[in-house]
Amino acid sequence: PDSASAGAAAERLAGLAVPAGALGRLGELGVWLSGVQGQCPPRPLDDVRLVIFAGDHGVAGHGVSAYPPAITAAMVRTFVAGRAGVNALAAAHDVRVRVLDVGVDDDLEGLPAEVSADKVRRGSGAIHLEDALSAEETQQALAVGRRVAEREIAEGAQLLLSGDMGIGNTTPAAALVAAGLGLGAADAALVAGRGTGVDDAGLDRKTAVLAEALARVGERATDPVETLTALGSADLAATVGYLLAATQAGVPVLLDGLMSVACALTAERIAPGTAAWCTAGHRSPEPAQSLALAHLGLEPLLDLGMRLGEGSGAVTAVPVLRSAVSLLRDVALLSELMPEAPTGPAGA
């Protein structure tokens, strides 16, 4: 971010015809947007885009989710049909949605070819038993994510959001967070949440899977790319690539729930400074999201109890960013309302 633009925005904020500090988070957000855009006041966010990275997860066959793996493909079809939760929200808030099958365990016949054009593999390894990906697949997925971000930016994206779809995905995402925070098998319960709604027995299984996975991987988790190979998945690695490319191009990112934030944490490990280009849309009930956000120094804008995934929390937060832009752009300066007596040659 550009500290001169952020500084100019902070100065402009202080000069607005509002009591000092009265805009709260909206004032801070406006300053952040000026910094990431390199412009004060910030530009309106007219072109906002969400990419949903879809993939399946080997752990879903091991009782960690409330839903069967076949739901992943069904939901990709629902996104393409424009009928999922995030489609409704995106239509309401003028956000473009792209869904990308990076690792769905289904051929998705009949869908537009572009949906699966960048597919890395079908499914990912069950992380407590084997690596999620090969090292080559991790690089391929990172590159897929980078390319899609670059394409969206080339088409005019001013703000990028990341979304997820994949039954079982909160398990590898929690593992990425554990790895990112240096937590081991003994700490698995700290990062395990109920996802789409597993019961107590499901949560116990999930915690055990996470503990086994972290124990299996051991010191390899100290390397972020190796973490993606061992504990991640194709969709999560692609999301990391997407976040890296967006922030390296200077395009701000609005994060969503656990998957999005776990990938931001991983991206920050790969390229320190990434988080400065990110803001957090919505607090997830998943404990790992809160741990990762705290580590990144991010505080979500919304806390509406949503746990839908799909990028829905980020899309719901887009109008908050637009509020911040409008305040810094359109509110009168105190100096306009109460000009001092004119001085200098132009004065009367």
Add this chain to the structure above:
Amino acid sequence: PDSASAGAAAERLAGLAVPAGALGRLGELGVWLSGVQGQCPPRPLDDVRLVIFAGDHGVAGHGVSAYPPAITAAMVRTFVAGRAGVNALAAAHDVRVRVLDVGVDDDLEGLPAEVSADKVRRGSGAIHLEDALSAEETQQALAVGRRVAEREIAEGAQLLLSGDMGIGNTTPAAALVAAGLGLGAADAALVAGRGTGVDDAGLDRKTAVLAEALARVGERATDPVETLTALGSADLAATVGYLLAATQAGVPVLLDGLMSVACALTAERIAPGTAAWCTAGHRSPEPAQSLALAHLGLEPLLDLGMRLGEGSGAVTAVPVLRSAVSLLRDVALLSELMPEAPTGPAGA
């Protein structure tokens, strides 16, 4: 609210192609909107209107505010010019703004006549020393508020917001909350907040003024209309009338900060059941707002640290309501995605 429509909405929510409970507050809001609209799914909120009730307060001359009373008139001019904080937010979120001078201590020369056409008086009495209004003025202000709500509704308002402007107004608003909760002079510190930003000495003066006012009024505060006369102001009484007329006409209300919520509490005392037509937009740092919200059983949608007033918190929350509407209207039902084998005469 219509329990049949709310029930139908709850059933629809349960049938959406999302995990149970995954929409959090947005799901609950959609059900509430169906109930208040008497329609499932709820209608889009295309016509949303904010009325800002402006007035001055005798207590502002007694050191309870960080700003001088002349700011009230200056801000009314800023609203009319479309350059205040809430104007920027309203433009961003397609909310119409009307500002009404009910009790500004200024003739507001040069502004359109309609701004002050319903003026009740200039200023209001300093509530620790005298009544804010006469009984007749209270009735007049209530009627002004009712009329403006009826006018907005006749013009098509689907959702009404209330906003405030008036230096010193958090003092009478806190007094309304104290009265509504049965708190007396000894509890003044519980409802006193820093408003636009008074220092410790200012907060002490404000607490003392509140204690004196509550002690002066005594048992009269058990009657809600008498409370407005003794402890309120023209703008607050008008806001109460506005909320009563809106909710009695079955038009839902999105509440703002302390002034809005203090008036909703007073309206609930006058007409029990009013709060069922209201939802809360934003949590204020003012302690009296939280006390009143808890009493009304309302939980704000947003908590962004704003303390601007003007209706700004409510306007910022409008997109959250629109999110809720879009989800209940536009997300596929599970039964559409996974239809059972057709049966009956139309089946193949």
